[in-house]
Amino acid sequence: MKNVLAMILAGGRGERLYPLTRDRAKPAVCFGAIYRIIDFTLSNCLNSDVRRIYALTQYKSISLHRHIQLGWNILSAPLGEFIGVIPAQQRIDEHWYQGTADAIFQNIYTLQREMPDLVLILSGDHIYKMDYRKIIGLHLEKKADLTVAAIRMDRRLSREFGVIEVDGDWRIVGFQEKPEEPKTIPGDPEGILASMGVYVFNTEVLVRRLIEDARSDSTHDFGKDIIPEMIGKDRVFAFDFRHADRGGTGYWRDVGTIDAYFEANMDLISVTPQLNLYDPQWPILTYQSPHPPAKTVWEEEGRAGTAFNSIISNGCIISGGSVKRSILSPKVVVHSYAETEDSILMEGVDVGRYAKIRRTIIDKDVQIPQGMEIGYDLDEDAKRFTVTGSGIVVVPRWIRL
Amino acid sequence: MKKKILVVEDEEGLRLLYEEELKAEGYEVLTAGNGKEAIQQLEAGKPDLIILDIVMPVMDGMEALGRIVGKERKIPIILHTSYSGYREDFMSWAADAYVTKSADLGELKDKIRVLLVKGKAR
Numbered sequence: 001m002k003n004v005l006a007m008i009l010a011g012g013r014g015e016r017l018y019p020l021t022r023d024r025a026k027p028a029v030c031f032g033a034i035y036r037i038i039d040f041t042l043s044n045c046l047n048s049d050v051r052r053i054y055a056l057t058q059y060k061s062i063s064l065h066r067h068i069q070l071g072w073n074i075l076s077a078p079l080g081e082f083i084g085v086i087p088a089q090q091r092i093d094e095h096w097y098q099g100t101a102d103a104i105f106q107n108i109y110t111l112q113r114e115m116p117d118l119v120l121i122l123s124g125d126h127i128y129k130m131d132y133r134k135i136i137g138l139h140l141e142k143k144a145d146l147t148v149a150a151i152r153m154d155r156r157l158s159r160e161f162g163v164i165e166v167d168g169d170w171r172i173v174g175f176q177e178k179p180e181e182p183k184t185i186p187g188d189p190e191g192i193l194a195s196m197g198v199y200v201f202n203t204e205v206l207v208r209r210l211i212e213d214a215r216s217d218s219t220h221d222f223g224k225d226i227i228p229e230m231i232g233k234d235r236v237f238a239f240d241f242r243h244a245d246r247g248g249t250g251y252w253r254d255v256g257t258i259d260a261y262f263e264a265n266m267d268l269i270s271v272t273p274q275l276n277l278y279d280p281q282w283p284i285l286t287y288q289s290p291h292p293p294a295k296t297v298w299e300e301e302g303r304a305g306t307a308f309n310s311i312i313s314n315g316c317i318i319s320g321g322s323v324k325r326s327i328l329s330p331k332v333v334v335h336s337y338a339e340t341e342d343s344i345l346m347e348g349v350d351v352g353r354y355a356k357i358r359r360t361i362i363d364k365d366v367q368i369p370q371g372m373e374i375g376y377d378l379d380e381d382a383k384r385f386t387v388t389g390s391g392i393v394v395v396p397r398w399i400r401l
Numbered sequence: 402m403k404k405k406i407l408v409v410e411d412e413e414g415l416r417l418l419y420e421e422e423l424k425a426e427g428y429e430v431l432t433a434g435n436g437k438e439a440i441q442q443l444e445a446g447k448p449d450l451i452i453l454d455i456v457m458p459v460m461d462g463m464e465a466l467g468r469i470v471g472k473e474r475k476i477p478i479i480l481h482t483s484y485s486g487y488r489e490d491f492m493s494w495a496a497d498a499y500v501t502k503s504a505d506l507g508e509l510k511d512k513i514r515v516l517l518v519k520g521k522a523r
Contacts, residue, residue: 092492093471112491211495215474 001049002080004136005116007107008041009100009197010124011058011088016257019386019396020363024063027055027124029261030346030364032268032277033311033329035286036067037255038124042083043284047246048132050120051081054110056103058088058096064124071287086110099220105210111203119206121222123197127264127275128252129282134244135200138237145205145234148172148227149198151241151252152191158182160254161194162223164238172236175227193238195223196252205234246282249274258388262361265327265344269309291315291330303336321351329364338368343375363397372401403429404517407448409439409465410481411457415502419452422506423513436465443469448476450517452509453496455482463492470495477516481509 014026021029027038038055045053057064065085075081086107088097097103104111104121111119118139120132130149139147150164158179165174165183174183175195185191199222209226218225230236242250251274255261267273277284291314296305298320305318312318313330320336329347334340340357348365351357355368358375362368374381375393386394395401406428410416413434420430431446433439437460439451451469455462466478480487480496487493497519498512 092467094468095471108491207491208494211491214470215495217474 001051001133001136003117004050004052004120004132005111005114005118005203006045006050006053006120006122006132007104007110008038008045008053008055008122008124009103010038010055010064011061011097011103012123012125013059014125014256017255017261019394020258020261020361021060023060023397025057025060025124028060028064028067030329031127031255031261032265032275033313033327034288035284036064037127038064038067039071039284039286040127040129041122041124042068042072043282044128044130044132044246045120045122046075046285047282048130050132051075051079052114052116053083054107055083055085055124056088056097056107057085058103061085061087067287070289071285074285099218099225100222101210101213101218101226102220104206105214105220108207108210111207116203119201119203121197121199121201125256126197126252126254128196128241129246129275129279129284130198130241130252131244131246132198135198135239138239138243139200142171142237143235144200144237145202146227146230146236147200147239148236149196149241149244150193150238151196151250152185152188153194155182155184155190155192157194158192160256161192162227164193164195166193166238170238170240172227172231172238175223175231177221177224195227196241197222200239205230209234246279247274247276249276251275258361258386258392258394259390262344262388262390262392266325266342269311269325269327288314288330294318294328298336305334321353335370359391360393360395362395365397366395366399367401368395369401403427404450405429405431405446405448406513407431407433407439407442407446407451409433409436409442409451409457409462410454411435419506422510426510426513428513434459436460436462436468439465440468440472443473443476449520450477450479450513452479452481452513455480455484455487463487463490466492466495477519479509479512479516 010027014021163182294312294316296318303320307323315331321334321338326343334351335353338355344361352370354371356373360375435457453462479498
């Protein structure tokens with residue numbers, strides 16, 4: 001795998017995740033109490049033995065940069081391994097990245113310097129466990145120029161995805177971005193093949209197609225421009241995610257919206273989550289600052305520190321309050337007589353006495369004052385917080401209550 | 402209307418030579434002594450084609466190439482250099498042609514003709 005260079009697109013604004021993305025890029029958004037979204041892609045790389053990795057950042061990159069610097073400085077430079085962060089630096093042109101393809105084109109000098117045989121292009125926005133060795137294996141076997149990872153989705157979801165059309169040999173013969181009337185899978189009229197934003201390219205072909213794209217009127221996007229352009233003239237194949245799915249459950253999430261983000265987190269507190277974080281063969285790595293273990297205190301009638309069906313991270317203190325079906329990042333304190341239900345509390349959140357929290361996401365370091373109720377009167381909540389269509393309240397960072 | 406060619410070349414003698422040769426071919430010629438001047442000329446003079454030397458002071462041709470493409474995606478560009486090694490630079494592939502400098506300007510003139518016909522059709 002030494003001849004493979006991974007380029008992770010980590011510059012997305014994640015506007016539909018606002019306000020969680022107000023202070024950070026989407027890949028840096030916290031997920032599953034202790035992880036950042038990009039940890040899943042980075043862990044996939046390391047577990048797949050891909051050890052030359054660049055993350056391309058753009059907007060609001062400080063949080064992501066800090067996380068990678070603190071948590072992912074674990075490879076061996078003398079062995080030629082690295083995880084580097086490349087901010088948008090206007091090396092070629094004086095503008096921000098104009099699309100996913102432009103982001104790679106603007107880093108053409110990095111490809112020149114590293115000279116990999118293959119470039120593995122990934123998104124830092126997705127949560128899944130995938131063995132990239134499998135797609136690379138197929139790419140080499142088919143002598144492909146480009147191989148695109150694909151996951152089966154219900155055809156009704158076609159407007160959310162790039163939809164791949166394949167022939168019997170899984171060679172890609174069509175690609176439509178977010179179509180109304182999608183091409184379904186042969187023999188499976190209810191299914192479509194959705195692009196996962198995972199691409200394996202031969203370096204030379206990639207560079208030539210990026211340059212052609214840069215020199216044409218285009219949106220400079222892999223899905224909209226590069227792939228459709230290549231289908232006619234290059235060997236472009238699809239790869240079935242099921243052959244490389246390390247979870248075995250077909251789990252792959254974009255968590256593009258607050259509701260999807262909430263549901264994906266809540267899956268983790270079910271008895272047997274679809275996303276298994278306990279596989280010793282496929283560890284998900286992250287950065288955690290050192291905290292003492294979680295603890296509960298008080299055991300009196302009406303004042304007991306309790307937690308049910310919840311994830312409680314290090315540094316948390318459930319001090320005479322109750323936590324049900326919630327996800328607590330490190331250093332969360334729930335004070336006496338307070339209640340939290342079906343909620344996500346990020347690092348350093350402090351829930352004051354008698355406060356009641358329900359179906360709410362509270363961003364980092366927010367102090368909930370004594371007696372405050374959130375998630376019980378959505379009209380009232382909507383006056384100062386974001387409330388989603390399904391009634392999830394989001395309390396943003398830095399808010400003073 | 403005469404087609405306008407921008408010659409980017411740091412050696413004054415060569416620049417004059419190319420200018421005269423191309424004028425004799427019936428082209429209007431703009432000149433620049435380095436990449437930075439080339440970008441100014443691109444905006445001020447609106448050329449139809451650019452002949453770009455690579456090794457130049459102030460801003461070299463390879464850097465100018467990226468910036469030119471960023472501003473005028475489709476303008477035909479010929480890299481014109483004494484060195485063949487730059488062909489291995491990925492960025493050189495962004496040019497429409499790569500011509501090694503020679504006393505005989507035949508190849509350069511041929512490429513100019515072909516690319517001007519193709520023009521900005523891309």
